[in-house]
Amino acid sequence: RRFCPSIESHKVIVFLSFYNTFMDLLFLVEPVDTLAVRGLPAVLNCSAASDAPVRVEWKKDGTFLNLVADDRKRQLADGSLLISAVVHSKHNKPDEGVYQCVATIDNLGTISSRTARLTVAGLPRFLSQPEGVSVRSGGTEMLSCEVTEELAPFTRWERDGRPVELDGRVIQLPSGALVISNGSQSDAGLYRCSIDGLGPAKTTDEAQLQVSAEKLETLQGPVAVAKVVGESVLLPCVMKGYPVPVIRWTLNDRPIDESRERFAVIGGGSLQIVNLTEEDAGIYVCQADSGNMTSEIQAELTVHVPPRFLTRPSNTYAQESMDIIFECDVTGSPPPTVKWMKDGDTVIPSDYFRMHNLQVLGLVKSDEGFYQCLAENDAGNVQASAQLIILDLASGPSERNDPTPSAPRDVVASLVSTQFIKLTWRLPAEPHGENITYSVFYSLEGTNRERVENTSGPGEMQVTIQNLAPDTKYTFRVVASNANGPGESSTPLTVATQLEVQVPGPAPNLQVVSVGTSSVTLSWDRPVTGNGEIQTYRLFYSEKGRDSEQDVDVTGLSYTMTGLKTFTEYSFRVVAYNKHGPGVSTEDVVVRTLSDAPSAAPQNLTLEVLNSTSIMVRWQPPPAGTLNGELTGYRLRYRKGLRRADAAEISTSQLFQLIEGLEKGKVYTVRVSASTVNGSGPTTEWIAAETFENDLDESQVPGVPSSLHVRPLVNRIVVSWTPPENQDVLVRGYKIGYGIGSPHAHTVTLDYKQRFYSIDNLDPSSHYVITLKAFNNMGEGIPIYNSATTRPQSAPDPTPMLPPVGVQATVLSHDTVKVSWADNSLAKNQKITDSRYYTIRWKTNIPANTKYKTANTTTLFHTVTALKPNTLYEFSVMVTKSRRSSTWSMTAHGTTFESIPSSAPKDVTVISKEGNPRIININWQPPTEANGKITGYIIYYSTDVDAEVHDWVVEPVLGNRLTHQIQGLTLDTTYYYKIQARNSKGMGPMSDAVQFHTPKGKSSTSQSCDLMRTCGGVTLSRLCVSDKPGITGSQEKRVLVIVVIVSVGAFTIIAVIAGAVLCTRRSNSHQKNTGSHKYKSSSKDLNPPDLWIHHERLELKPMDKSPEPNPVMTETPIPRTAQDPAAEPSHQRRGESLRFISSTPHPRLALYPHSCSCHFSSLCFCFWLFFSLRCFASLNPNSNTAPLAWLSLSQTYETDELSEEMAHLEGLMKDLNAITTD
Template identity: 25%
Template sequence: LFGEPRIFGDDATGYGPIFEEEPLDIVYTKESPDRLISMNCRARANPAPTYRWRRDNWEIKLMELPNEHYSLVGGNLIINNPEEKKHAGTYVCVAKNVYGTVISKEAKVKFGYLEEFPDEERDPVTVKEGQGAVLLCAPPKRWPTEVTFRWIYNEFPVFLHPDKRRFVSQSTGNLYISKVEASDAGNYSCYVFNPQIGKGVYSKFIPLISTEESEYKADLVVKFPDTTAMLNYNVTLECFALGNPAPHIVWRKIGATDLPASAQVSMSGALLHLYNVQYEDSAGYECEAINQKWQDWHQAWLYVEVCNTNYIAAPRPRFTWTKGKEVLFNNSRISIMFDGSLEILNATRNDEGVYTCLAENDRGKANSTGTLTITEATQITVAPEDTQVMVGEEVHLQCQASFDPSLDITFIWSLDFRVIDFYLEWKHYERIMVGGIDSGELKIMNVQLRHEGRYTCTAQTVVDNVTASADLKIKGLPAPPGGVRVEEIRDTSVKLVWNRGADHGSPILGYTIQTRDFYALTEVDWRDASTSPTALDRMSVMADVVDLYPWMEYEFRVYATNEFGDGEASIPSMKIKTWDAVPVVAPTNVGGYGGKDGELIITWTPVQPQYFYGKKFGYVVAFKPHDDVDWWYETISDPETRRYVHRDASFRVKSNDFQFWFKLIDTCSDQSRLSDQVKYWRKYDDTEPGANRIFVPASMNQTRLENMLPDSHYLIEVRAYNGAGVGPPSEHCEMFTKRAPPSVAPQMWRYISYSGKWLYVWWHHISYDWFGNESFPLYYKVMFRKTGYITGPIYMTGWHFIDFPMPQVGDYELEVRGRYEGGDGPIRKIRLQGKPTLSLAAMLLLALCIVGLGI
């Protein structure tokens, strides 16, 4: 009649409700297969509490009035066939017993949706080739607002993949094309996908029409705003520019020389990812777009904030665990850990229930209660199987699992413990969807050797996960050999040793050795070497490389061949230098003629450096008068010398009284023309007697005039010459030399990408003064070569920037100089250091370790 009595004081055993579980915000979608909403509420109390629910501060009459939508299961509110107008709102749970009433925190029920695009046709976009274009997505209304944007090109499901020219903003959905090309013409549709409700919609097609090409300056159209990020969270900044030529984006941290170590640039420079941000990452960031016509930049700030809470008890408390009213003690299945946590081994349905942890010290008590629910274990029912395929084929790996129906399941695929990113690796990996649900099957298209390895399927729920693995073997080109090293060095040969690589399912037919010497023009200038034995079969692990140049620096590499072709080459060996030897190649084109009174001039074509065969290389020049028996000898120490002049005032060189040992003199008569004298001087600044003179062999009708001053007016005359003297002069030829190049090299900067794979170099244009003393600039010459090398590849460009793949091994030098009407300008040089190479001892030790492990 009067209800259950309440007892207070020391004899009281009852207490008021204490929440163990409170309702959470829920997003419901019409596409949900369950067609219900469950809002959880559970409280601990003695006696047991009763529950009521309120929506928007109005109590839901669950007991008094039957309702086709609402029902109460324990303390949980179940909403069947929810309707947005009736059931969206703010809910609270009220738990009550004789000792008191508690009200839960508010939980909102919202209905997720993604509306369709309007049916109106989209207007075409007309743009000139070379200009930039922006295609507006204008996405429909949606909730939640977190969606992904992609663009369809001409037909579904052909999606456009962003690159250096094309960028899709994940903020607005707009498609930006920095430089329109003829191939871009077509029809585009904006595709919006909401992953939380599993729905996607696409717009009407937008025609893109391109016309004749034009150039224009870089213009930043996507700019990141001031951004606030939580400590240890990730943040992404967007920046994209239009322009022709297509601009490239450079990122900087204001006040620092480098970006943070965690930074990574992607999408051809359009995105800057900062992972696990720290306080020191809080700063201004700048993106700069550069092309030949202009530079544009944008700055904004990143702020890093923190929110953290710690709980401390001192002195250390004692922990007691109970299940319901049963006190738990350590046994073979249950352990109370040092930190107070409870561990239960081999849990079963009997372990379900309400668990309470009581922490107590001499300062007081505290407790926490939670409910343990046991679900069905997730199990792999169809596991992937070991598979072997050919390069270029397609393969399917199966993975199916049984799981508790109250839980959601996700399948995660990884290759050698690296999770596969299906968005970035769309060309090769694809999930197989059945009815819009992930079936767990993995499809690998156009299989390559890099896809070989152990594939692991992880079936994961919020409670547990289980994995199954399979090995994928690829039959294709053989893997590169390893441990290539030189064991013996001789003058014209070396002994080379290597370790066999994987055959990738097809027996190796043989090996090929390649060499690269000091004078190789490029990094890829490798040449097949002569070996002994000539044919290297599949069992070969060593060979003599023969027909090498003495005293030459070499590198060696080896590649294997099977039925599919030549495999990838090995890592080059350490550089070695062959022993020196006696030179065997003589100078060519030896000739000579008489000069002024008492002069004998002997000329030749120098020996190429690869034929020096040792240090201190030089020449011995021998000559004698025609009737003499003894030869005169002169030693020339400079290997690049092209002529020797012998002076002896006691005689005059006549064509018939001086014996040369080259054929040119033997065939001349008394009065034949030996050479031509070319004389040149400045018309108004020099005197003719002080003119420059050069002698040109009679067999030639052209020559190069050197040491001429820039921006000057010259007179030139030519006279025939023989042993009797010079003949009459020709008519004077007048010419004007160009202005001199600038004396200052262009100022240069560089930037290395975070991944270390790209080097970005740019420099200032050198302005031209029409009324100055410097010649007109034509283009720029860029040389990229190894440190210590004489030559390297030369690139010519009219732009003031250039990108290179960053060298991974060795030291390099990059030189930039201007080319002007008056010749080459001064050089600006920077040095680059790649990863250090292993020493020969380290390579030998690594090889011994590999052999010892039986790899």
């Protein structure tokens, strides 16, 4: 079992406890109609299957069989019924009848199988004995074997004690009779009929067949027969005579094409039809010609179609008080009757059970079970079943114990009519939520079957209950529901519908009399229950077989209607009207108008010249509806040439006539008219035919035509030919076959005199294959072939359709746009019911020569995919129907959303800055597929191309820049560069790595210092003093180091003390005057002191000689990675100086570590002192700097000694930093 927390129906939420799953119960085998023989066993098969145990029982003629008390009947293990010995007599037929298998699952339901009829055949016996007959050589004869209809399939024939072999010449009819056609001496002998397969064989007396001469005689013709679709039928037409009769068949007055696969003429004339269809039904006529004698027999074939389900009932879950419909749509011929059963019992139509589809209104628990739809007609019966499960409402409170609405207030009937009541109410006092929906439960007073009607939407507090009975009391109650479920019910309200208005009763004594070929007179009496003054009478009439009905208003009690069709049945009825409306209609009265002479001539009059002295005339009856009465015969007139006086007349009731005794080589004209009791109708046109000059040889087929010529045009091909070379063989006509690629698609039969023909209604620019062959009564000759291609034709432009309107482009994503529109040539509901389709085209204007792309659809919208991101597209629509198309609609535009760049920046180049090998310029172009506005770039560079991405140095650049400068690179080093673009949606792919090798530095024997170096916008310089002779030796070195340390230390201490005092005194005055001072330094930020001693990875390198006139200090850049979020721009970090605070209050001192080489004969004095006024925001940024010079070391000064002295200096600077912090 599965639990269902809620079911939503008509926006009313109902909480359910649990429900059962559907149980499969079906028949694997159902019983079929069976023929049994008295005294022999019989079996009716039946087998049912289900997941649960199934009990199978049997019914006979609607009553369950008691198999325990019947020793002749027992049920097999699979459910089949076995009758050990069938009992059947004239007054006792206990086994014959209609059987039905019933399958039951206890405590669940029952289904019934289709019905099957058991027919019992008596002991084999013959109704008559075959009689001896004679047949002319080449003729046809029949030997009868009369048995009952049920025994006919068991009959067999023997000749001279041996079984007769059946073939296309010797056949056995459904009645058991044996037909021998094209008889010969080999067919002569003693024949007898036997019955096999039903116990001991029983045979008839022997009858002798002799071969002799006979004239035309009808042995057996077709009779009316009814068959089921898919079965076979044999319509006998057995004729004998000499010459051998020529038999033709027609269906509904149209010749039957015997070349069709399902039709075959066997046994010399009997028509066999296999695999019957509904279209095969109709009037079949067998026509036999033998010399001057003719015979015609007709019979009607009725084709029945067994019932077949178009829609089967389906398993359904429902709740009490709901309405459900079990659909059961069945087709068949004749139309099947449908009945319903519930658990094996017939469902009786009532107010709560309505047919044809079973509609159950106001469900109650007892309605649960199996429902079966049974359909039956003359061809069979079928059944289909479905299960109905009534779901129980949850009895306990909701698990969340959430409150439900209280009862709706003030339920009243605001409008009461004869067949409907309108109810209104007020909101519950405690709705406990929003979107309150309502359900109205109502029932007929005195019944417990309650129905429900839901409001149309949340908050709707009125409903109209339709289809009520007049003058009847109903009980209503209203239940409100919120998201937690249904609440309390309102107090029941009882309301009675109004009385039905008093309308007139039927007009009695309606009489209709035909007074002419197109008029009738009607009369009637005043209704007995007029219920007031009769205002008018409305006369309704329709032609029989037509569904449409016409009407005319009449003020009196009689009327003469004119303008009707001749000899046609009409149906009439009368309805009286009073002030309340139409009353009760009378019963339909059918009358036929009087007959008249035919109003049209016979159709398809043809003449066939048989020989030099006779012509066969054939025709078809006048068109339907033009006979104007019962046909009594035809009048045929013929004459030689155009001499009116020599016309002869022949009366016949057949559709053909042989005219004999004519002159050789003469032209005769013939016309025919049809007749009724009222006279003859119009005649056909005179049709001419010429008899042969001589009786040519017709013992062989004609030869091939000597030539065939074709002349193609646009829609037709003109064919011309010459007759066969052998003129001694009779040619009765020619047959032209043609078609596209094959000559067998169409066939045209022409007269033997014709030498050309125009094949019309062809397709332009199409290749046709054409064949021509001559024929006579012996058959068709050898064909001659040719082919031709029709000329092309430019069809005139059809009237254009209206273009679609209201085209809208809705952007769905970066590559998808939904285009929708309306079509004014459709109905208001915009429903497409024909074969029209729509073409959508779109393109972007970038680049300008972009071609349109198109797509077809049969709906009023289309989703265009695979578009480019962040691209403006234009869309337009065109409609096409058959060969008509509209112009393009107005254009709609839409710009797709942005997407991350799908390509990397291109054309990445790296060049070194002229004059400074440590600086490079990197240039690039935007990505080809930016997919949006580029908001920035990220430059990655590293000396290791295989390093992880997070180990590369990152340089961010604004999106409007296409070049960037990177400083502080190491000389003689290979760098790799990548660039990545970004937009509002994210980062794109990286470009391929670009390699660049920085140049080597220039060397010089003379001392040189770095050029100007910029840091934070402040220019630093170092002064170099020319070499001069002075102190030498180790002693001088020690003195120089001591002087440097003492000088720097003393100066630093003094500068710190003075700066601290000055800052303290001037801070207050600066706060007052800060608005009137402006910062004029090249740096825009006021940064705290940045001491060089904090740069732990700072290295000192020898000075390189620069080509610049002013030497500038250089340093190794501090490496940064992409993981360093606080990384500053390169132009700030690389140019940042190593700074400390001097003893002067305002300036900032920048100290550059360096190495300076001097000649042995001179000393190098380098001054590193730089003052910068940067004491918070109150210091003057334009203070002058005071350089401090000190002696440089000699060229032979050891590096270790210099590093040791610099370490002492670093300690002093740390002490200074601690003091400034305090």
